[in-house]
Amino acid sequence: MTATDATPPIRLLLCDDHAVVRAGLLALLSSTAGIEVVGEAGSGEEALAMAARVRPDVVLMDLQLGDGMDGVEATRRLASGTGPAPEEPAPRVLVLTMFDTDADIARAIEAGATGYLLKAERPEELFAAIRNAAAGRTALSAPVADRLMAQMRTPRPTLSERERDILQQLARGLGNREIARALFISEATVKTHLGRIYGKLGVDTRAGAVAVATERRLLG
Known part of the structure; x- marks a missing residue:
């Protein structure tokens, strides 16, 4: 897959601790126009180190990464520019996960994630989200957007x-x-x-x- 000279491909880094999931995403995205997978990482630490080397535009980040740094902390460091290469522009981080609890969504967005996508999404939704993230636009799965809207409509809880x-x-x-x-x-x-x-x-x-x-x- 090649992009035109006027429109370079979006450089994408995959981060998921399951090799089979990464292989599936790689196969899916490798045939997608305008997106180039430039690296794979199986942990938060590896994602930070690889991002410094390959300089992705977007990092597709899972939240649960086994032992070590989780996806939220990796997102925070990448989005804030405090990773291994703070002098480089911070990549956009697009969360791709199975978890859609209010707490998970809040932690990821607070950490600086540009978008939050569920693994049940259709491929076309994933492609669109990656492009939106690369352009700096928010990308949310419909169920996640619904939950955020519900939170906004719900009055703040009163704590003693x-x-x-x-x-x-x-x-x-x-x-x-x-x-x-x-x-x-x-x-x-x-x-x-x-x-x-x-x-x-x-x-x-x-x-x-x-x-x-x-x-x-x-x-x-």
């Missing part, structure tokens, strides 16, 4: 002062016992408040609570 205190400690990475000591309350009380926080934010993990709270500016 104590719940905000606990959420602040949670964002610092403290465990239940450490939070209890810092706020001079019992661990049982911490657990009770955490349950209420999870319910209000629509999450079921500590990381999810922090991600959603950050995205909705509840930690300020």
Whole structure:
């Protein structure tokens, strides 16, 4: 596949920890006009190192990458220009994942992802998203866009002062016992408040609570 001299192909780097998935994407994209796969990475660390070498326009990034750096942290470093080659223009990062929870979407977008696509998308949607990402336009799967719109329509959850205190400690990475000591309350009380926080934010993990709270500016 070659592009015209006036329109160079979009240089794309694949990052997914499953070799079979990368092979499938490579086969799919290699026959697509205007897109050139310039590298493959199986981990976040490898994606950063390879991006410095091949200088992609777009990185197609999975969120779950096994052990080591996850896709969100790799996205943050790539999008912020703090990777191995900060002097180079930052590539656009297009998330391609199976996960569409509010927390996952919030973390990826907060990290600087240009778009968020689900692996169930049709090839044509993927091609269009890559082109949009390369042009700096937002690219979202329809279900992801629907979830974001629903979040925007939903009033911000009202947290009590104590719940905000606990959420602040949670964002610092403290465990239940450490939070209890810092706020001079019992661990049982911490657990009770955490349950209420999870319910209000629509999450079921500590990381999810922090991600959603950050995205909705509840930690300020």
